[in-house]
Amino acid sequence: MLFRLDYSIPVENVTSAQQRFATLDEKRDGLTVIGRWHEAGNRGFMVCEADDVVALGKFSNQWSDLCDIDIVPLMTDEQVGQVLAG
Numbered sequence: 183m184l185f186r187l188d189y190s191i192p193v194e195n196v197t198s199a200q201q202r203f204a205t206l207d208e209k210r211d212g213l214t215v216i217g218r219w220h221e222a223g224n225r226g227f228m229v230c231e232a233d234d235v236v237a238l239g240k241f242s243n244q245w246s247d248l249c250d251i252d253i254v255p256l257m258t259d260e261q262v263g264q265v266l267a268g
Contacts, residue, residue, distance in 0.1 A: 184216070184231055184256040185238060191224040195248040199224075208244055212237025229256070 191199045213232045220226035232238045242251045257265070 183233065184229065186254045186256055187228045187242060188252045189226055189249045191249050196224055199248040210241060213241050
């Protein structure tokens with residue numbers, strides 16, 4: 183399943199988040215990162231694929247002390263077509 187993780191970093195956590203991100207030391211077990219996009223401010227999003235919501239939870243939990251994260255399930259055009267077909 184595809185997911186979008188929207189993140190925002192409170193101003194007081196920006197330096198710590200940048201330092202952690204610079205190490206790229208994050209566990210991605212069971213999660214495939216499709217890509218990340220960062221806004222000029224302290225926000226951005228990541229698109230990833232995971233079959234296991236526990237893997238998604240473990241990944242986001244690594245950042246929960248520094249970032250606010252919202253997770254949104256995504257559908258492909260094909261999947262939306264299946265929904266519309268009834």
